[in-house]
Amino acid sequence: MGNVKREFQEFWTLTAGRVRAYMFCACENWPDADDMAQDCYLRALRAWGQFDGKASRQAWLFGIARRTRIDWFRRKKREGIVIRSENMDEFDEVVPDDPNVDHVERIWDAVRGLNAEQSQVIHLRFAAGLSYAQIAHALEVPVGTVRSRLHRGLKQIRQHIGEWDHEA
Amino acid sequence: MKRDMIERLAIDSASGELNEDAEALFQFYLSGNPQAKQWAEDVRSVYDQTEAAIQTKTILAGDQKAAPPMIRVKRVNWLPVARWAAAIIFGTIIGLTAGRWKATDKTNKMAVQEPDLNQMSVETIADLKEKYVGTFWGDKMLAFVDNTSRHQHEAPLRDIRSWDTYRQYIKEKHHE
Numbered sequence: 001m002g003n004v005k006r007e008f009q010e011f012w013t014l015t016a017g018r019v020r021a022y023m024f025c026a027c028e029n030w031p032d033a034d035d036m037a038q039d040c041y042l043r044a045l046r047a048w049g050q051f052d053g054k055a056s057r058q059a060w061l062f063g064i065a066r067r068t069r070i071d072w073f074r075r076k077k078r079e080g081i082v083i084r085s086e087n088m089d090e091f092d093e094v095v096p097d098d099p100n101v102d103h104v105e106r107i108w109d110a111v112r113g114l115n116a117e118q119s120q121v122i123h124l125r126f127a128a129g130l131s132y133a134q135i136a137h138a139l140e141v142p143v144g145t146v147r148s149r150l151h152r153g154l155k156q157i158r159q160h161i162g163e164w165d166h167e168a
Numbered sequence: 169m170k171r172d173m174i175e176r177l178a179i180d181s182a183s184g185e186l187n188e189d190a191e192a193l194f195q196f197y198l199s200g201n202p203q204a205k206q207w208a209e210d211v212r213s214v215y216d217q218t219e220a221a222i223q224t225k226t227i228l229a230g231d232q233k234a235a236p237p238m239i240r241v242k243r244v245n246w247l248p249v250a251r252w253a254a255a256i257i258f259g260t261i262i263g264l265t266a267g268r269w270k271a272t273d274k275t276n277k278m279a280v281q282e283p284d285l286n287q288m289s290v291e292t293i294a295d296l297k298e299k300y301v302g303t304f305w306g307d308k309m310l311a312f313v314d315n316t317s318r319h320q321h322e323a324p325l326r327d328i329r330s331w332d333t334y335r336q337y338i339k340e341k342h343h344e
Contacts, residue, residue: 021226028225107221125183126222132185150183151176158214 008045015058016041019065021127025111025119026069040068059134062124066138110160111153118153121146169197171207178208182215 019040023033043064051060111122124135136143169177177194180186186194198205300309 021222024226025222103217104221104224107218108225111218111222122218122222126219127226132183147176147180147185151172151179154179154211154214154218155175157218158211161214161217 004048008048011057011061012041015061018128019061022062022065022123023069025123025127026073032072036065036068036072039072040065043068055137056134059130059137062128062130062134062138063140065128066120066124106161107157110157113160114153114156118149118156121149122153122157125150169204171204174198174204174207175211178211179215181208182212 016037019037020030020033023036023040024030027033027036040061044061047064051057111119114122120139121135124130124138130138132143132146135146139146177186181191181194198208297310300306303309
């Protein structure tokens with residue numbers, strides 16, 4: 001038990017930031033992101049011994065994170081709670097007086113406009129920093145599908161940015 | 169190569185998913201095709217902007233001040249629970265058993281010995297009369313006993329008379 005405890009703590013130190021970032025992409029506020037991250041790690045700890053070793057621990061963890069995110073939103077929906085984006089205050093703290101704020105927000109708008117499959121890949125790639133193989137394992141799809149979704153997602157983002165530039 | 173393929177390879181390259189040989193070949197191809205290079209740079213720019221935008225907002229994720237979620241799985245010690253449960257069950261059984269034994273005495277009234285004058289025999293009334301004659305409560309008690317005994321004897325007679333009268337009336341009517 002002590003060994004598992006130490007292993008889990010090391011694993012948490014290594015991955016917590018990326019799991020939080022991944023959760024944040026879904027709800028866009030830190031309290032909810034932390035809530036989801038805690039749920040995710042609870043599930044991971046319960047299933048710690050069931051890891052089959054077919055992929056890396058991180059891919060396995062983000063598979064749990066993905067399911068946790070889906071379940072969390074389902075639960076909130078059942079409870080009739082609407083998740084609002086409350087990140088702007090935190091965002092202002094991060095980049096005060098940054099002229100690129102509009103540009104960043106524009107890209108986030110574009111990501112929000114993607115379908116769930118594409119946005120999952122974008123979040124796992126850019127927020128969690130997973131490789132194609134790890135994303136494929138987490139999403140339970142082939143690597144080729146990950147590549148296609150990433151490509152289509154980026155094309156859509158480019159289109160969104162282009163439209164915005166055209167309007168500006 | 170088509171634009172779609174160039175863009176896919178450019179994304180793979182940006183993600184570090186191309187091996188060394190493939191990367192070298194791709195860069196060699198781009199160096200000889202300005203149009204393909206433009207397409208690749210275009211999609212690479214979107215890739216970098218998206219990465220930067222997401223990381224700008226999620227940079228706080230690494231600034232976690234909360235303690236690691238080291239969940240201590242508590243094992244429930246069932247022994248005290250079992251003891252309490254046993255004590256409660258034992259107490260309940262004892263209580264129920266005692267309750268069954270005493271069930272007839274539910275009202276918990278004091279048992280008062282009151283003379284039931286309606287059932288008193290003539291001898292008892294005579295004894296009471298004898299007992300209370302000449303005492304402080306003598307007159308009252310004698311009046312009470314006399315009244316009760318008279319009603320006691322008269323009531324049945326009155327009932328019998330009524331019944332007999334009724335029977336007589338029925339008989340007469342029948343004969344008529």
